[in-house]
Amino acid sequence: MKIDLSGKSALVTGSTGGIGFAIAKGLQEAGAEVVINGRTRDKVDAALARLGGGARGVAIDLGTAGGAAELIAAEPDFDIVVNNLGIFQPVDFFETDDAVWDRHWEVNVMSGVRLARAYLPGMAARGWGRMLFLGSESAFNIPVEMIHYGVSKTADVSLARGLAKRMAGTGVTVNSILPGPTLSEGVAEMLKADVTAGKTLEQAGVDFIKANRPTSIIGRPASVEEVANMAVYIASPLASATTGAALRVDGGVVDFIV
Incomplete structure (x- = not known):
């Protein structure tokens, strides 16, 4: 099996480190033209240096509507979009105020909603595209120490499933990936x-x-590379029959078989 993404453009949000960086690296190694994203220029430049050239970077906070609009204006089309951007913050439910809930919703959910609205139509017009959402095993196994995070990840899985149905027949697939602790x-x-x-x-x-x-x-x-391997495969032409799926890379944490 050979994954070849030559000629494909890919955006990975929140990709200056961690799982996002590993996905960006994997996509680049498969031949894609990659754009990485982070909130600060210093972190973006450091990540580009680690990638060793051949990628571009945008320093924009995609956890805001304004940031999403800025990115879309600067980079109007992609073949592959990986909505990796996300935050988590362990806080007991009774100490979690509206600001924490709102920030998790904006970063973990609305960033992907806005990019999906912007980029899916172009993918459909070209007859090919891949959109991925980084969910979490916490979408099903809601962590008691950060219920707000689990709720946001359940929303990501639902969003990906709904968008997959919306894009039926276009050649565009939409899936979510559910890492466990990584x-x-x-x-x-x-x-x-x-x-x-x-x-x-x-x-x-x-x-x-x-x-x-x-x-x-x-x-x-898991290692970040183990999660990235799944993302790179799902982003490839080889995964053309996989859409609307919640694909677990959780080490078996979620204890059910469907």
């Missing part, structure tokens, strides 16, 4: 106290899984 920079920061106490990051990750995601079958966090 050793991204954000998770590493969450585990910082354990690492400071003397554990390796990998061991801290394993202990977190045992304590908080005991249904995991692999018994460890």
